[in-house]
Amino acid sequence: MSFLSHLISGVSLGSIYAIIALGYTMVYGIAKMLNFAHGDVIMVGAYACFFIVSRYGMSPLLGVLLSVAVCTLLGILIERLAYKPLRAAPSLAVLITAIGISYLLQNSAQLLWTSNPKVFTSVVGAGSLKFAGGRLSISVTAIVTIVICAVIMLALTWFTGKTKMGKAMRACSEDKGAAQLMGINVNFTISMTFAIGSALAAIAGVLLCSAYPTLMPTTGSMPGIKAFTAAVFGGIGSIPGALLGGTLLGIIEIFGKAYISTQLSDAIVFAVLIIVLLVKPTGLLGTRIQEKV
Amino acid sequence: MRTTQKRNTWFTYALVIAAFAITQGFVQSGNITSTLKGQLVPICAYVVMAVSLNLTVGVLGELSLGHAGFMSVGAFSGVVACMSLADAIPSEPIRLVVGIVIGAVCAGLAGVLVGIPVLRLNGDYLAIVTLAFGEIIKNLINCLSVGVDARGLHFSFLSNASALNLGEGGKIIINGPMGISGIPKLSTFTAGFILILVTLFIVMNLVNSRAGRAIMALRDNRIAAESVGIPITKYKLMAFVTSAALAGAAGTLYALNFSTIVASKFNFNTSILILVYVVLGGLGNIWGSVVAATVLTILPEMLRGFNDYRMLLYAIVLILVMLATNNVRIRNTFHTLRGRFKKTSKEGASDEQ
Numbered sequence: 047m048s049f050l051s052h053l054i055s056g057v058s059l060g061s062i063y064a065i066i067a068l069g070y071t072m073v074y075g076i077a078k079m080l081n082f083a084h085g086d087v088i089m090v091g092a093y094a095c096f097f098i099v100s101r102y103g104m105s106p107l108l109g110v111l112l113s114v115a116v117c118t119l120l121g122i123l124i125e126r127l128a129y130k131p132l133r134a135a136p137s138l139a140v141l142i143t144a145i146g147i148s149y150l151l152q153n154s155a156q157l158l159w160t161s162n163p164k165v166f167t168s169v170v171g172a173g174s175l176k177f178a179g180g181r182l183s184i185s186v187t188a189i190v191t192i193v194i195c196a197v198i199m200l201a202l203t204w205f206t207g208k209t210k211m212g213k214a215m216r217a218c219s220e221d222k223g224a225a226q227l228m229g230i231n232v233n234f235t236i237s238m239t240f241a242i243g244s245a246l247a248a249i250a251g252v253l254l255c256s257a258y259p260t261l262m263p264t265t266g267s268m269p270g271i272k273a274f275t276a277a278v279f280g281g282i283g284s285i286p287g288a289l290l291g292g293t294l295l296g297i298i299e300i301f302g303k304a305y306i307s308t309q310l311s312d313a314i315v316f317a318v319l320i321i322v323l324l325v326k327p328t329g330l331l332g333t334r335i336q337e338k339v
Numbered sequence: 340m341r342t343t344q345k346r347n348t349w350f351t352y353a354l355v356i357a358a359f360a361i362t363q364g365f366v367q368s369g370n371i372t373s374t375l376k377g378q379l380v381p382i383c384a385y386v387v388m389a390v391s392l393n394l395t396v397g398v399l400g401e402l403s404l405g406h407a408g409f410m411s412v413g414a415f416s417g418v419v420a421c422m423s424l425a426d427a428i429p430s431e432p433i434r435l436v437v438g439i440v441i442g443a444v445c446a447g448l449a450g451v452l453v454g455i456p457v458l459r460l461n462g463d464y465l466a467i468v469t470l471a472f473g474e475i476i477k478n479l480i481n482c483l484s485v486g487v488d489a490r491g492l493h494f495s496f497l498s499n500a501s502a503l504n505l506g507e508g509g510k511i512i513i514n515g516p517m518g519i520s521g522i523p524k525l526s527t528f529t530a531g532f533i534l535i536l537v538t539l540f541i542v543m544n545l546v547n548s549r550a551g552r553a554i555m556a557l558r559d560n561r562i563a564a565e566s567v568g569i570p571i572t573k574y575k576l577m578a579f580v581t582s583a584a585l586a587g588a589a590g591t592l593y594a595l596n597f598s599t600i601v602a603s604k605f606n607f608n609t610s611i612l613i614l615v616y617v618v619l620g621g622l623g624n625i626w627g628s629v630v631a632a633t634v635l636t637i638l639p640e641m642l643r644g645f646n647d648y649r650m651l652l653y654a655i656v657l658i659l660v661m662l663a664t665n666n667v668r669i670r671n672t673f674h675t676l677r678g679r680f681k682k683t684s685k686e687g688a689s690d691e692q
Contacts, residue, residue: 080463082611128658135665138402142618143661145611149654157647271470271607278467309516313478316471320456323468327460 051182052304053297058188058257060296061195065250066273067280067288068202069243075219075283076239079137082144083124084247085270086151091117091248092255092265093159096166106169114248121244122237129240130233148267155263163262166255191253198246199289206285215239219283272299272315279319281332290330295319348543351626355539358633359532366528374640382636383531384410384593387538389616389632390625391585394542396614397623398551399578400558401458402466404610405473406586408453409446411605413587414594415480417442418519421595422512423487425523435525439534439591446587449476450580458575473610480602485513518601519594526596534592535629538585543625545581554578619660 066088073081094113098104104112128147132140174185206212214235217225226232254269255261272295280291295315302314322330362379365371388410395403421438428434453472457465486493488509505511513519545551553574556564565571594600616635620627638656642649663669 074463080466128662131662132665134667135661138396138618138622139661139665141402142615143658145615146654146657146661149650150658153651153654157651271474275467275471278464282463307482309482310478313475316475319471320468323460323464324456327464329464 048304051184052300054184054188054192056297056300057293058191058296059300060276060293061191062250062254062257062292063269063273063276063295064195064289064292065198065246065253066269067277067292068198068285069246069250070274070277071280071282071285071288072215072239073243074277076215077129077236079129079140080144080274081243082141082270083147083151084243085266085268085273086148086155087117087120087124087244087247087266088251088254088270089155089261089263089266090120090151091244091251092166092261093155093164094248095169095252096164096255096261099169100167110169110249110252113252114245117244117248117251118241121240121247125237125240130236152263152267159263161263163260166259166261168256168259169252170256185257187253187256191257194249194253195289198249199285202242202285211235211238275316275319278329279322281329284329284331284333287329287331294330344547347626348547351539351543351629352536354626355532355535355629359528363528375637378636378640379528380526380531380596381593382633383528383535384589384596385613385616385632385636386535386629387589387592388586388613389620389628390535390538390542391582391589392613393617393620393623393625393628394545394578394582394585396617397621397628398546398558399554399575399582401575401579402463402614403469403582404466404607404614405453405469405471405476406582406613407605407607407609408469408473408476409449409583409586410590410593410609411476411480411602412449413442413446413590414600414605415483415513415519415590415602416445417587417591418522418594418600419485419487419492419512421523421525421591422510422519423492431523431525432530435530435595438525438595439588442591443584443588446590447580447584449587450583451576453583454576454579455572458572458579470607470610473605473607477602477606480513481516483513484511484515486511516601516603518599520599522595522598522600524596524598526592531592534588538588539625539629541581541585545578546625550574550577615657619657 066084069084069087070081073079073084091113094116095106095109098112099106099109124147128143129140132143168187170187170190174183175189176183204212206216214225214230215238217228217230218232218235222232225235250269250273251266255265273292276291276295277288278291279295280287280289298318299311299315302311306314326332362371366376366379388406392403392406395401395406417438420441421434424434424437428437453469457468457472460468482496484495486505486509488505493505493509546555553564553569554577556567556569557571557574561571590605613632616632617628619635620629620631639649639653642652645652
């Protein structure tokens with residue numbers, strides 16, 4: 047029974063990683079950049095929801111929707127101000143700018159809301175469901191997280207596969223120049239990708255803080271790194287890869303904590319990543335790009 | 340081409356020596372704030388870190404996000420060596436040198452271990468694996484306890500310091516997640532300056548050698564380099580391990596400047612901080628790394644007047660610098676200006692003849 051409950055909490059943590067990893071993977075696929083500020087957008091989303099629900103006493107659903115709106119705007123704003131002028135710049139310059147944005151968000155949060163940890167009240171309620179005569183208890187948060195992740199995955203698969211915007215995104219990630227020639231507005235498409243990624247980050251932030259209720263300006267950074275790892279693990283640029291990588295990473299982390307050592311759980315996660323990349327250098331679901339000479 | 344390289348090399352040495360002389364003058368005359376004085380050795384360590392990372396990122400062309408991991412290995416092994424050899428080597432400067440050499444060797448070994456698997460990968464996958472190794476090293480050191488007694492060094496892993504079975508008069512050096520405390524302050528500004536010169540000597544001679552040209556050929560076009568018979572793994576590993584060993588030396592220097600040191604100090608943020616120095620200084624540009632590391636370490640101190648806002652300002656400065664240096668219009672203006680300047684100086688030269 048304890049195995050099953052660890053598995054479920056692993057999948058639930060993995061679902062959060064997967065939602066964050068989607069943001070990394072979509073932005074990477076289309077803009078070929080590592081958006082290091084993504085983890086801090088999660089933090090902003092969680093703070094937005096915290097203030098709307100706990101301070102102004104609005105309903106949790108409204109809190110989630112508003113925090114999604116805040117993060118979407120933030121994502122578009124960051125893209126417009128910091129990344130768009132660097133479209134033609136070398137990738138390392140964009141990387142450093144992203145790090146600068148990450149510092150900016152973290153330090154602004156520290157100034158505005160101080161570094162004292164805030165206790166986040168779960169937006170889905172703290173109860174838990176009992177199965178098998180009370181031996182297996184699963185928290186509602188875990189179930190809601192897994193369900194939301196599944197819904198997001200299905201929605202995104204439909205979006206990228208069927209809608210005009212989604213097709214435009216895929217076209218841009220294949221070949222920007224050709225996409226532009228076909229009449230796709232590349233800049234608008236990239237902005238949309240950032241908007242979707244940031245909206246997902248807000249949802250991930252709310253879910254993360256519902257499961258682990260301490261909220262600080264640095265809350266987003268470690269999950270951000272882990273989710274980035276998950277995106278690479280599954281093959282960066284691939285949406286099903288993000289789901290697979292995130293879930294596996296969550297399960298490995300929780301199992302490592304439960305059965306091997308709490309202190310070493312991060313080391314185990316990263317060691318598995320390295321082994322996978324050595325066997326399959328482009329991640330689990332990544333496509334191997336043939337090098338042309 | 341060769342003369343430009345030579346001029347650059349001498350310019351870098353002159354820059355460092357002049358900076359050292361001026362700073363030393365300020366220190367002697369007492370015209371330096373105590374916070375800045377405390378920053379002198381860390382600045383030296385960061386300069387060495389930046390130059391060594393430039394070897395991996397700028398010269399070899401592989402993004403490394405785990406450079407602080409090697410610094411950590413160097414810091415802990417070097418300090419353990421210095422503290423356990425306290426009785427064997429009474430002279431402090433010699434003990435410092437021994438510590439730095441041991442730190443560099445241990446970090447170099449870690450570099451070999453990490454480099455063999457890592458360097459098979461390419462691009463962002465390589466970057467994420469270096470990040471992973473940095474985090475693993477941090478985690479492992481957090482679980483490690485080391486003590487010394489008359490019988491030698493004792494190690495224990497994943498249990499607390501009491502499992503070390505120390506004999507009488509034994510002392511704990513690394514105490515798990517609490518790290519090392521009571522470190523003797525062996526590092527001096529002069530030692531840091533000498534380490535910078537040694538680093539510059541090693542890196543610039545490597546870059547301007549046959550091996551260095553092979554490494555740069557790998558960076559510019561791996562397939563073309565391979566087709567003319569350059570062994571990829573050998574040269575990649577050479578650059579990577581040299582870089583790791585120098586980072587280890589910097590780590591030892593850094594750690595011996597503080598009384599306590601913990602593994603979590605050398606985390607992902609430290610790796611990123613050093614990467615920022617390298618990119619702002621210019622990839623492959625050695626003296627750029629030196630200047631960027633110095634200025635960006637002093638900058639938060641300079642901004643201390645703004646108190647809480649200083650890290651915010653730091654972030655804004657970082658973003659604006661990146662935007663300005665990559666702005667096409669500003670770049671073009673700069674190039675035209677430079678072109679005009681060169682033309683006039685050439686005309687002046689021909690006039691003289």
